[in-house]
Amino acid sequence: YGSSLSISLPSGTVKPGRRIQITIRYTTTDGPAIWWLDSELTCGQSCPLVFTQGHSVCNRSFFPCFDT
Known part of the structure; x- marks a missing residue:
């Protein structure tokens, strides 16, 4: 199901060892x-239900x- 996700950041955007937060909407x-x-x-009988x-x-x- 689906496909792989690859995130590329421009060189120098994040210094090694530094934490960043990335939000993914799909x-x-x-x-x-x-x-x-x-x-x-x-x-x-008033609301639909979804379950996984x-x-x-x-x-x-x-x-x-x-x-x-």
């Missing part, structure tokens, strides 16, 4: 570990990670 499509329930199928079940190698279908 979107994803439905995957094998993400399930949606329509409002009609939930308690109270990543197990050993499906976590990568809903957030970028190395899960093998």
Whole structure:
């Protein structure tokens, strides 16, 4: 699922040993570990529900990670 992420910074931007913070925003499509329930199928029938079940190698279908 997905592809690798590579971040390149111009030379001299960050000094060695210095911490930086990087924010990554991304979107994803439905995957094998993400399930949606329509409002009609939930308690109270007023809000939809999403839940995830990543197990050993499906976590990568809903957030970028190395899960093998």
